[in-house]
Amino acid sequence: MAEKTKTNKFPEVRGGGSLILAWRIKDKKVLVVGGGEVAAGRILNCLDADAKVTVVCPASGLNPEVAHRVECAQVTHVDRLFEPTDLDGADMVLVAIDDPAASTTIWKLCKERRIPANIADVPPECDFYFGSVHRDGPLQIMVSTNGKGPRLAAIIRRHIAKSLPKNAGNAIEAIGTLRAKLRKMAPDPEASPKRMGWYVPLTMETRLEPR
């Protein structure tokens, strides 16, 4: 019994998951290779996060949505197949082309240059996966199946979206304003250790409560 208590004192490591993170890519250069339906989704994700997106794809290969982004100057378009110099200055690379050999080449170049990359549909050639994301102002909820069932992820996301209160985004915006004021009033965490306490909640609360 004493043994059991000891074991349960701290959360046990479960393994097998991903580290889900909200990346700040505002004004970062994201290179998208390919201009099909998958690329269109990736591009929208990146634009929603204010990235500077460059799409490399022959004009003939652009699907209507990607062509629309190019026309509106929402993205920079390079009208040809990928070349290694396209990686210059890139902070992130997303590849969505139906050419496994070319994809692998790009993946390897990215790894040499330490650029985070995702090769669509090739899990071993991904530093990260995308998931299905619900958005309401500052609130974002991402459902990941760790590559196992993207369609199911979309179903779960829709279920979640329906179950949330309508004003969740606004409530969070208001809390954010309060927190910013607090940061101004107590800029030095050492002088006000409680501020760090205010900040702590996430991962600990997540794991310490009963499931």
Add this chain to the structure above:
Amino acid sequence: MAEKTKTNKFPEVRGGGSLILAWRIKDKKVLVVGGGEVAAGRILNCLDADAKVTVVCPASGLNPEVAHRVECAQVTHVDRLFEPTDLDGADMVLVAIDDPAASTTIWKLCKERRIPANIADVPPECDFYFGSVHRDGPLQIMVSTNGKGPRLAAIIRRHIAKSLPKNAGNAIEAIGTLRAKLRKMAPDPEASPKRMGWYVPLTMETRLEPR
């Protein structure tokens, strides 16, 4: 009216969000600087994703949970304050110390070396934010408020966890097995364009359906 139809044909860019991604950090070296409560949460997140974690912190500064991880050899412990050589070979750096000047120094070193980093409680010195994550086998659901209200994120996460069917994780595991079989049967997407179709769903479904 024709104008309106045209505008609505493709999802509009909303901006202001983060790019939420599931990072594969299995066997990657994650350096955690600090050994307090925030560090403990970060460490658990990383261990749940099978990372190799190194904690740099004087032994006297370890909180009980971090000390427990060190005792169990779940993490490598460097018993002193941070030194720049600690960054050698690091794939990701997480800083959670109550020393703004030291934090900023580490942040700058990480940027020079192109290592993704998060300085807890200093939003401008973060490549990414953490959120509140629900986990059920391969299913992970992350709630981010883009730094505005972490406690509210935890509340929303709990609400979501309660609303999910009990067997969601198992269902996704089964779908994953089916997809792996499909990949073996049709390894070449060009020969079987429907496979890429199967893969497409996420971002497009996310945005094209009514909310």
